[in-house]
Amino acid sequence: SAVxxxxxxxxxxxxxxxxxIQCQVDSQVTMMFWYRQQxxxxxxxxxxxxxxxxATYESGFVIDKFPxxxxxxxxxxxxxxxxxxxxxxxxxxxxxxxxxxxxxxGSGTRLTVV
Amino acid sequence: QKEVEQxxxxxxxxxxAIASLNxxxxxxxxxxxxxxxxxxxxxxxLIMSIYSNGDKEDGRFTAQLNKASxxxxxxxxxxxxxxxxxxxxxxxxxxxxxxxxxGTSLIVHP
Numbered sequence: 001s002a003v004x005x006x007x008x009x010x011x012x013x014x015x016x017x018x019x020x021i022q023c024q025v026d027s028q029v030t031m032m033f034w035y036r037q038q039x040x041x042x043x044x045x046x047x048x049x050x051x052x053x054x055a056t057y058e059s060g061f062v063i064d065k066f067p068x069x070x071x072x073x074x075x076x077x078x079x080x081x082x083x084x085x086x087x088x089x090x091x092x093x094x095x096x097x098x099x100x101x102x103x104x105x106g107s108g109t110r111l112t113v114v
Numbered sequence: 115q116k117e118v119e120q121x122x123x124x125x126x127x128x129x130x131a132i133a134s135l136n137x138x139x140x141x142x143x144x145x146x147x148x149x150x151x152x153x154x155x156x157x158x159x160l161i162m163s164i165y166s167n168g169d170k171e172d173g174r175f176t177a178q179l180n181k182a183s184x185x186x187x188x189x190x191x192x193x194x195x196x197x198x199x200x201x202x203x204x205x206x207x208x209x210x211x212x213x214x215x216x217g218t219s220l221i222v223h224p
Contacts, residue, residue, distance in 0.1 A: 001160070031210055031211075033211070033212075041216070042202065042214055042215065042216040042217050043158070043202070043214045045211070045212075048211055092157055096210055101160070101163075102146075102148045102160040102163045102204075103148065103160070103204065103212055104160070105157040105158050105159070106157060107156075107157055108156075108157045
């Protein structure tokens with residue numbers, strides 16, 4: 001299955017600033033997903049990012065707040081903009097693998113906004 | 115609205131017992147079904163995928179799918195304390211966008 005390198009693993013940020021999270025995949029993948037997970041909660045899909053097209057955002061998430069870049073089939077970034085303490089969460093990227101490989105996740109970014 | 119329902123638990127079983135985790139889904143067009151394990155502070159990891167009705171076995175794990183009842187389950191035989199984790203059920207259809215359940219917390223006690 002695909003191997004994903006996600007950076008940074010954690011960060012503490014000041015409110016009003018922005019953080020960009022990167023995911024690098026060791027193989028070409030068509031679909032990449034960005035999730036948010038509060039501690040003890042399930043995964044909330046932020047957006048789906050396909051190479052060469054604009055990301056598709058889920059209800060409650062907007063491009064101005066969470067701009068996504070997908071320049072090629074192995075890389076994507078998610079930016080959390082103008083952060084507030086409510087943005088404190090774990091952010092995960094995920095890709096759809098080939099055949100029965102299912103969805104593989106990055107190791108996550110633990111974000112704390114102070 | 116596509117929904118995937120799981121009992122949040124916790125499900126507590128003694129070591130060596132069979133743990134049974136259940137999941138129901140709302141979208142009859144769903145084609146692919148997955149079980150993930152997530153340890154606290156870690157990202158989800160795939161345990162099993164199943165695509166057709168019936169049982170699929172992999173070591174101590176068996177996934178069961180019944181599309182008519184819109185039901186998928188995961189059985190863990192000979193449960194070990196290291197199996198203690200949250201188990202997420204995921205379902206996807208033609209769009210390949212997965213829907214995850216809230217997860218069931220499993221505790222295996224010695």
